[in-house]
Amino acid sequence: TLVMSLEKALALGLKPKAFFRGFTVAGCQPDEMGIGPVFSVPKLLKAKGLQIADIDLWELNEAFASQCLYSRDRLEIDNDKYNVNGGSIS
Numbered sequence: 001t002l003v004m005s006l007e008k009a010l011a012l013g014l015k016p017k018a019f020f021r022g023f024t025v026a027g028c029q030p031d032e033m034g035i036g037p038v039f040s041v042p043k044l045l046k047a048k049g050l051q052i053a054d055i056d057l058w059e060l061n062e063a064f065a066s067q068c069l070y071s072r073d074r075l076e077i078d079n080d081k082y083n084v085n086g087g088s089i090s
Helices: 006-011 036-048 065-075
Strands: none
């Protein structure tokens, strides 16, 4: 995997496989460890003018199965688009 600008990829004759849209930082209470995506994803989507449905594939860290299922369900991410390569706990 290599990250570069679209202009550079096209100049090299490469077709992008994905686009990095940005990142954000959000926190939660210590007893809520692992559910940071529930707070950060909406913040990033709003900043970029996007909706959950605009994203083709989701890859969120899976520290624990319950945490990743909670985040997926709270964010209402389609299961067919969520950690399609198995994530870190598989």
